[in-house]
Amino acid sequence: MTLLLTLDDGSVQRALTDAVELAREAAVAEAGAEQVGAHEGVYREDAVSATHLFEAAVPGYRGWCWSVTVAAAGPELPVTVSEVVLTPGREALVAPKWVPWERRVRPGDLGVGDIFPTExxxxxxxxxxxxxxxxxxxxxxxxxxxxxxxxxSRYGRQEAATRWRGGEFGPRSDMARSAPESCGTCGFYLSLAGSMRAAFGVCGNEISPADGRVVNVEYGCGAHSEIHVETTSSVPVAELVYDDSQLDMEPVREPADS
Structure with a gap:
């Protein structure tokens, strides 16, 4: 990685740009000579400071850099070191952005004895x-x-309705698409109260995969109360046909006249 940014002209900026060895000495003093690699560039922080970057040869920190910030208060004043830190480069492996724990919890994470207070x-x-x-x-x-x-709240009800409708027991699930009838016409369907009544209920059929779950009125499964299957023989019965070629034939004798 190479970072070469043009700094403004002027004696202060030239002094900051030329302070490569001063910055290297500071990085070596911080980490040791074996962990400070080649100079990779310099960029301006403000009118009186700049940061030099050196390759970091630190185990487990591939793609990271030693960032050494140098500063000068004026044209006639010496360049000094402000700080030395290890910073990630563009290809560095870094931890994902931190997310507060209350936003990391997902459905199914709550276990026995866990407490999850609402805001x-x-x-x-x-x-x-x-x-x-x-x-x-x-x-x-x-x-x-x-x-x-x-x-x-109204927002809470709409959010729940959207989640339930698009979930496993909504009208677009594989089970619902292959079902012969919908829950709205099923005797095992127990409607919810209030504003959810028109679209959602609870399944009361122990055979159904949705037993005890909130289901959409358009959901359905093969355990619908009004499904009737004709019971017929599993072996097709065709019209009887006799093959007389396999029968033994005997002539019929006429009775003798008495």
Whole structure:
């Protein structure tokens, strides 16, 4: 890798560009002569500083460079070393971008005893504000889902609906495409309540691969309640044909006249 960037003209910039040996000495002092390779280029940081790059001969750091930043406060002042660091080059193997743990968790990762708290501003949830001192009102509110601290927001319901429809138990799955009928006409289909009722329910057929799962109304499988299969003999029965060439023939004797 070679980085050759033109620096602005001027005595300070020329001094910074020419400070290759000063930068090398700093890198050697930091890492040792055996780990500092060829000079690979220099680039400007600002008006009074520049960074020299040296190949890093460090085991396990192929493609990395020693970056030595040098600076000069003015034309008549000496060039000094600001810092020496090991930095990745264009072909260096580096760790992937860090992602917070709460965004790394995926469906199926949560195990027994694991805790995964929701964020305070989770857009999928909204507060349930209804509170009353009337037990009858509280009973109705609890049944409708309003007695909880949070309920699904419109965004949360749409997100869930999109995920369920495009999942394993949606209308585009292989099972649904080969099914003779859809869940919406099946006796084992248990509709959800609320706004999800029109499109989703739960399968109650233990034979079905979707038993106990949320299924789309257009999903289907071979265990539909209204499927009837005609029971006929597995051996085709054709019209009986007699081959008289294989029969023994005897003439019929006429009875004697008495």
């Amino acid at each position: 305070d501003d989770d857009p999928r949830l909204v507060p349930a504000y209804l509170q009353s001192d009337d037990p009858a009102v509280e009973e109705v509110a609890l049944e409708a889902g309003l007695g909880r601290v949070h309920v699904l």
